[in-house]
Amino acid sequence: xxxxxxxxxxxxxxxxxxxxxxxxxxxxxxxxxxxxxxxxxxxxxxxxxxxxxxxxxxxxxxxxxxxxxxxxxxxxxxxxxxxxxxxxxxxxxxxxxxxxxxxxxxxxxxxxxxxxxxxxxxxxxxxxxxxxxxxxxxxxxxxxxxxxxxxxxxxxxxxxxxxxxxxxxxxxxxxxxxxxxxxxxxxxxxxxxxxxxxxxxxxxxxxxxxxxxxxxxxxxxxxxxxxxxxxxxxxxxxxxxxxxxxxxxxxxxxxxxxxxxxxxxxxxxxxxxxxxxxxxxxxxxxxxxxxxxxxxxxxxxxxxxxxxxx
Amino acid sequence: xxxxxxxxxxxxxxxxxxxxxxxxxxxxxxxxxxxxxxxxxxxxxxxxxxxxxxxxxxxxxxxxxxxxxxxxxxxxxxxxxxxxxxxxxxxxxxxxxxxxxxxxxxxxxxxxxxxxxxxxxxxxxxxxxxxxxxxxxxxxxxxxxxxxxxxxxxxxxxxxxxxxxxxxxxxxxxxxxxxxxxxxxxxxxxxxxxxxxxxxxxxxxxxxxxxxxxxxxxxxxxxxxxxxxxxxxxxxxxxxxxxxxxxxxxxxxxxxxxxxxxxxxxxxxxxxxxxxxxxxxxxxxxxxxxxxxxxx
Numbered sequence: 001x002x003x004x005x006x007x008x009x010x011x012x013x014x015x016x017x018x019x020x021x022x023x024x025x026x027x028x029x030x031x032x033x034x035x036x037x038x039x040x041x042x043x044x045x046x047x048x049x050x051x052x053x054x055x056x057x058x059x060x061x062x063x064x065x066x067x068x069x070x071x072x073x074x075x076x077x078x079x080x081x082x083x084x085x086x087x088x089x090x091x092x093x094x095x096x097x098x099x100x101x102x103x104x105x106x107x108x109x110x111x112x113x114x115x116x117x118x119x120x121x122x123x124x125x126x127x128x129x130x131x132x133x134x135x136x137x138x139x140x141x142x143x144x145x146x147x148x149x150x151x152x153x154x155x156x157x158x159x160x161x162x163x164x165x166x167x168x169x170x171x172x173x174x175x176x177x178x179x180x181x182x183x184x185x186x187x188x189x190x191x192x193x194x195x196x197x198x199x200x201x202x203x204x205x206x207x208x209x210x211x212x213x214x215x216x217x218x219x220x221x222x223x224x225x226x227x228x229x230x231x232x233x234x235x236x237x238x239x240x241x242x243x244x245x246x247x248x249x250x251x252x253x254x255x256x257x258x259x260x261x262x263x264x265x266x267x268x269x270x271x272x273x274x275x276x277x278x279x280x281x282x283x284x285x286x287x288x289x290x291x292x293x294x295x296x297x298x299x300x301x302x303x304x305x306x307x308x309x310x
Numbered sequence: 311x312x313x314x315x316x317x318x319x320x321x322x323x324x325x326x327x328x329x330x331x332x333x334x335x336x337x338x339x340x341x342x343x344x345x346x347x348x349x350x351x352x353x354x355x356x357x358x359x360x361x362x363x364x365x366x367x368x369x370x371x372x373x374x375x376x377x378x379x380x381x382x383x384x385x386x387x388x389x390x391x392x393x394x395x396x397x398x399x400x401x402x403x404x405x406x407x408x409x410x411x412x413x414x415x416x417x418x419x420x421x422x423x424x425x426x427x428x429x430x431x432x433x434x435x436x437x438x439x440x441x442x443x444x445x446x447x448x449x450x451x452x453x454x455x456x457x458x459x460x461x462x463x464x465x466x467x468x469x470x471x472x473x474x475x476x477x478x479x480x481x482x483x484x485x486x487x488x489x490x491x492x493x494x495x496x497x498x499x500x501x502x503x504x505x506x507x508x509x510x511x512x513x514x515x516x517x518x519x520x521x522x523x524x525x526x527x528x529x530x531x532x533x534x535x536x537x538x539x540x541x542x543x544x545x546x547x548x549x550x551x552x553x554x555x556x557x558x559x560x561x562x563x564x565x566x567x568x569x570x571x572x573x574x575x576x577x578x579x580x581x582x583x584x585x586x587x588x589x590x591x592x593x594x595x596x597x598x599x600x601x602x603x604x605x606x
Contacts, residue, residue: 019486020413022491023492026493027406029403030406031425033460033461034426038433040434041435041438042438103334106331109323109324115331119335123334124588128585129521129581129584130523130542130580130581133581136576136577137341137345140546141344146570148341148344148362180338183334212319212323212324213323266437267436280435280437283436287432
C-alpha cells in the first residue's frame with residue numbers, strides 16, 4: 001500500500017478505486033470548476049479563427065482561418081504593442097531582479113534580530129497595498145503641483161515634472177514603483193534559501209580566511225543560485241503578460257504611445273470595441289509566445305545549470 | 311596580518327550593508343508616513359506644501375468626509391461580502407482539491423494533477439472567459455465575483471504539499487483499517503491538523519479578494535454591486551470626486567485642498583484593514599511562501 005500507484009497491479013488499482021471512491025467525490029467539485037471556468041473557455045478560443053456572432057454561438061459561427069491574426073500583424077498597432085510589452089517587462093525584470101537578492105544577502109549579514117525584523121516587516125508591507133491604491137498614491141505623490149516628489153525636486157532647483165502624463169516617464173514610474181512594492185516580498189524567498197545554507201560551509205570559509213564579501217560571493221550566492229534561476233525562468237515566462245491591472249490604471253491618452261501593451265489592447269478591442277474574435281486572436285498570440293518563451297528559457301537553464309522547471 | 315586586513319574590509323562592507331538597509335527602510339516607510347500625515351492635516355496646509363513628515367494642524371475632516379460618502383461605504387460593504395464568502399468558497403474548494411491529490415493510493419492522481427497544472431500555463435483568455443461567465447448566467451451578479459476565481463491552482467499545490475508532509479500516511483492507513491472513510495478522515499483528522507495552512511490560505515485569498523478590481527471591471531455593471539476598489543479607482547485615478555462630497559466649501563482652492571486630503575484619507579482607510587492585521591499574520595505569510603518554495 002505504501003508503494004505508489006505506478007507499482008500497483010491493475011486489479012489492485014481497481015480495488016483501490018473501489019475502496020477510495022470517496023476521494024473522487026471529494027475532488028468532483030474542483031474538477032467541475034476547472035471544466036466550467038478553465039477548460040470550456042479554452043474551447044472558446046476557436047472564435048479566434050471564426051467570425052463570431054454572439055447570436056449564433058461558437059459552433060455555428062463561420063470559420064475565417066487566420067484572418068484576425070493577419071489583421072493584427074498588419075495593423076499599425078502590432079509593432080507598437082508588442083514592442084511596448086517586451087520593453088516594459090524586460091526593463092522590469094532587469095531592474096527589479098537584483099534588489100530582492102541584495103536585500104536578502106544584506107539582511108542575512110546583520111546580527112541585530114530586531115533591525116532585521118523591522119526592515120523585513122516594513123519592506124514587505126507595500127505588497128499588501130492594492131494596485132488601485134498604489135496608482136492613486138502615485139498620482140498624489142507625483143502630482144506636478146502638489147506632489148511631495150516634485151516639491152523635493154523643486155528644492156533641488158529642478159522644475160516640476162508631470163510624471164504620470166509623460167511618455168518618457170511611464171516606464172520608469174511603472175518599474176520603480178513595482179520595485180518599491182514587491183522588493184520585500186520577493187526577498188523572503190531568498191532569505192528562506194539563505195537560512196537553509198549549512199553553517200559548516202560558512203565556518204570553513206572563515207577558517208580559510210575568507211572576508212565577509214568573499215563569503216557572500218562564494219558561499220551565499222552559489223547556494224541560492226538554484227532559487228535565483230527558477231525565479232528568473234518564471235519571470236521570463238511572464239514577459240508577454242505584464243500586469244494588465246497596473247498598466248491599465250496608469251494609462252491615459254497622453255502616455256498611450258508607451259503604455260499600450262498587448263493586455264490592455266486585448267481589453268480595449270474586446271470590451272470597448274466589442275470585437276470579440278480579433279481580441280481573442282491577439283490574446284492567443286500572446287499566450288503562445290509566452291509559452292514558447294518559458295519553454296526556451298527552461299531549456300537554456302537546464303543546459304547551463306542543471307536547474308529547471310521541468 | 312591577513313586577519314586584520316579582512317576585518318577592516320568587513321567593517322567597510324558592514325557600513326555599506328547598513329546604509330543600504332536604512333535607505334530601503336526609509337524609501338519604503340517615508341511615502342506611507344507622508345500619506346498618513348497628509349490625511350490628518352489641514353487641507354490648506356497640504357496644498358501649501360507645509361506637510362513634510364508630521365501632520366500640520368491635525369484635523370479629521372478628510373476622514374469624516376470619507377465616512378459620510380454612501381458610495382464608498384457601499385463599496386466597503388460589497389468588498390467585505392466578496393471577501394468573506396469568496397474566501398470561504400476558496401478554502402472549501404482548495405481543501406477538496408488538495409486532499410485527494412495528497413493521497414498516495416489515489417488512482418489517477420497524475421491525471422488529475424495534470425488537469426490542474428495545465429490551467430496554470432494555458433487559459434482561454436479574456437473574451438472566452440467572459441463569454442463563459444455570460445453563459446453560466448452570473449454576469450452582473452455577486453456570484454461573478456466569486457465563482458470564476460473559486461480556487462487558485464498554485465494554492466492547491468501548496469496545500470497539497472502541506473497535507474503530504476504533515477499528515478502521515480501511517481495515520482491515514484490506520485484510520486482506514488478502523489473503517490474510517492476518506493471523507494470522515496478529511497473532516498475529523500486532516501482538517502484539525504491543518505489549521506496553519508488554512509490560516510495562510512485564508513489570508514492569501516482574503517487579501518486578493520479585498521484588493522482585486524479587474525473582475526469587477528469585467529463582470530459588474532450595476533453600481534450597487536461595485537466593490538471598494540472600483541469606487542477607489544473612480545476617485546483616486548479617474549479623479550471623479552462627487553461634488554456633493556465637498557459642498558460645504560465654496561472656494562475652489564479649498565475644494566482642491568480638501569479633495570487631496572480626502573484622497574489621502576481614502577488611501578489610508580482602504581489599506582488599513584490589511585495593514586493592521588498584517589504584522590500579526592506576517593509569520594504565516596512567510597510560512598506559506600516557504601511551503602510553496604519547497605515544491606513549486
